[in-house]
Amino acid sequence: MTDAKRPGRLSTLARSSIGAKIVMATTGVILVGFLVVHMLGNLQIYLGPDTMNHYAQTLKGTPALLWGVRAVLLVSLVLHVLAAVRLKGLNNAARPQAYAVPRRYRVTSSAARFMLLSGLVVLAFIVYHLLHFTVGATNPADFNLHEVLDVATQTWVRNDNEQLIAKLPPELVRHDVYSMFVRGFQNPLIAGTYIVAQLLLAMHLSHAVASMLHTLGLSKGTAERERNINIGRAVAAVIVLGNLSFPIAVQAGLVHL
Amino acid sequence: MDLNAKIPDGPIEGKWDRHRFEMKLVNPANKRKYNILVVGTGLAGASAAASLAELGYNVDCFCFQDSPRRAHSIAAQGGINAAKNYQNDGDSIYRLFYDTVKGGDFRAREANVYRLAQISVNIIDQCVAQGVPFAREYGGLLSNRSFGGAQVSRTFYARGQTGQQLLLGAYQALERQIGLGKVKMYARHEMLDLVVIDGVARGIITRNLVTGETRGWVGDAVVLATGGYGNVFYLSTNAKGSNVTASYRAHKRGAGFANPCFTQIHPTCIPVSGDYQSKLTLMSESLRNDGRVWVPKQKGDVRRPEQIPEDERDYYLERRYPSFGNLVPRDVASRAAKAVCDEGRGVGPSKMAVFLDFGDAVRRLGQNVVADRYGNLFEMYERITGEDPYKTPMRIFPAVHYTMGGLWVDYNLMSTIPGLHVLGEANFSDHGANRLGASALMQGLADGYFIIPYTIGNYLAQAKLPKITVDHPEVQRSLAGVRAQTSRLLGIKGRTTVDEFHRELGLVMWDYCGMGRTAEGLKVALQKIPEIRARFWSDVAVPGANEELNPWLEKAGRVADFLEFGELMCLDALERNESCGGHFREEFQTPDGEALRDDANYSYAAVWEYTGEGSAPRLNKEPLEFKNVKLATRSYA
């Protein structure tokens, strides 16, 4: 065939189904990478308030990094959701008439079949989670907790005097993330919500990570593919077990104020 | 009937070269002014359509299947012969030529066979360039295996799916031309008549199998590549759709039909298991390399095979043919199986089967080696029969597999109707009275890739073809005839299904015109067939309507043609008072039961001419001359 019939590069990628899958997979890599770092960072809760609050303070102290990461995550998430919606649309259109008799699947999982559903729940959770812990909109009382630096002892001390805090120079005040975290999860309803969301995230990731590896064409042969599927499940398990430990530990009283 | 084969002069080695030089050419710029109708998309049809389009001709291509890729060439298992001599074992063009003429029991045209052997080497080159994944050795070079009827390894193969891979190569070349707009493909279209105008083939009538629309097509030449007619026997290894309709309707329009009685019966098929049986499955001939064929010595021995002791088994092939044993050629092995079953020593529920036993092979080589060689075949057998051949002997029986007869063609592959070219199994071909294994694929592709692209140009350059359209009265007349037959079939509304008639015809053909034929039996068949035909036309049940997908209407039309064609086959078999290749007349055999040829009286191709309904077909003869191969008796004892 002639060159004239050959489609242009970016336009094909943008229009094609495989292009959408590649967007799905590459944004997925970024999001999963973030989830791992996020979970590891939060494990510092077990090292006590000072470590945790210091970690939070450090992140806030490097706004370029913080906002850079947030921007990348936001773009990834938006693309990930858009690609998902597009693929779901394509896939629904590809079978306008459903089978009259229920299908009998051989290898696929419920996780794989209900990706959009688990994804939407996780998306709703992300919004809630941001409102809860990043913006402080849902539980402002938990959110507006601070520590101030006792210059004499060089230790950070909890202080709830908002008028005072407003007057102090920023280097003497830091957010009491540890207390916010613990107080948040002491509420059984919130803890329960987080646990449920994490279970759905587990479901999502158990297919997502392996699927990402398949889409990027990273397995050659059945053995490698089985291995990648197991890697995917392991990554999902590690992230979610780490995350689940937080509300459970607080509820169990292992982590307290 | 003009049976001038137009064989070029000169020594056999130079005939094709010389002919290619002498043939007239169509100027490249003029090729696009010609329209060629190609019917059938198997190896011959697909390769022809693609090659003609590449040259610049406009091609309309038709197949009755839902895709050109499903033509029955796809089912060929074993391989394709070529005189490459890659194995350095003494092969040559001349040897392939000689083996083919001898294997065909000296009933083929020498010049055509020689050309086939010459072209065989180009086919392999072409297919490799297309990306056909032939089997290879560790060094990266092509692998070969040996096949029946030859003492050299010249068979190229792609696992057990050689036909599939070659067809996909041709299909992809065809799809490329479809994508380029040079071929217009009409799938689910069946050819139901040939349009002959002023004695020249100028078009066809098709029925769109989805909508029922019948319409005419006109062109400057018609190429039929519509396969063989083994399904006249109802049960055969052919696909269910394989039929004689296109060839037979061309025959009725004036194309001579050559050697219709030459049919090949393959010895290793899975036996019939019941009345419901719809087709037979071939098991590769290679099984006979390690399997031993036997039946019980005693009639009516109902014991399980493993309970029958060694000295009560008759390894009849080893007994009758000590030097070739289980590896005798197909026709010999098939007849021997029939003979023991006729004696009442057949096995299995139907008593129409013999054992193919791998017990010795498993003991000698171990199950692993046997599995390595035949694992996929054993699996297939298990899938179909539910029996495990590692534990109990396979049961096999011969089945109709290929038809050597077909429309008569000259050296240019043109039939007795100018403009009508016939390729592949549909023509009376290069195989004489018996085809060697792995030669069908070779012939189909030789015809399509390398012969028709030259010879059709020669025809078109010389033919004076007036412009016509589908409104031509002759097209309309054919169209009306086809529509009338369709209405007639749908109007009978009888009580007997098409399959029941087909099965009945098949039994008659198998009993009287199958592996063993007698004048007496053939005469019985010639009485029975018209009788069945008469009942068919008064009592066939064809459900549904014309204006929809109607597989039963399609089948009814095909069976109607088989019911006429079967008679022609029997006539031909009756007329040929000799035994040769796949045609075994029981009156003509040696004292050891081998075929007895009569070269003095029957060294010709029998070409039948249609003379109208109810009137006896006329026999014409193309004498066969053997200047390069010495006529000899085949012996395998």
Next chain:
Amino acid sequence: MSKTMTLTLQIWRQRSADTPGSMQTYKLEGVNEHMSFLEMLDVLNAKLTKDGQDPVAFDHDCREGICGSCSMVIDGRPHGPRKGTTACQLHMRTYKDGDTITIEPWRAKAFPVIKDLVVDRGSFDRIVASGGFVSVNTGVTVDANATPIGKKNADEAMDYAACIGCGACVAACPNASAMLFTGAKVGHLVKLPQGQVERRGRVLRMVEQMDREGFGACTNHRECSEACPKEISFDAIELLNREYMRAQVTND
């Protein structure tokens, strides 16, 4: 002796592309265990014909598992319950007396139903026509052994080329994706030196055509390769993804 059984068949009946269809129930007696599945349908059709009813249309041809014509979802699985087996090679001994069997056509936008169990798979042909070939005209004079091909590559090419184009992969896929089919053809040709010249353009055009036909997108369920009667590996899809990405960053 062989056993016979009585079955209840629930079959999708649809007169034509533009009339709605529905599942119809038929009782069939005297089904022999040695029959093939299609022979069982032949028996049903003979009965329907004799009863003056419209028989069930289904595609079939070679009946030995290679032509790829037969195309029916049996009890929720393309080609039925046996792995690596086309419907025509499925035998009734798989079932037992009294069983109910459901049969419906492939379901995909790109495979519109023509009648009953018969669908139009022309979309597969058009995918091949868009680039599933090596552009060589007839008349090649390079000797077939001029380019050695390693046995491993030749075998892998053959593994992919074994596809019979039946469409079970699409039927099995929860998304009705044709990536196993397309990937198998891309894989066949990319494993061979002959396929290298058009490597980039081929995959781009074939994927574009695949999308245009309205097939869904792969979300890695792996149902396709499990349903494939020729057991084409899911590698075909990973390979297609790799080839597609490669095509985005290379030039021919």
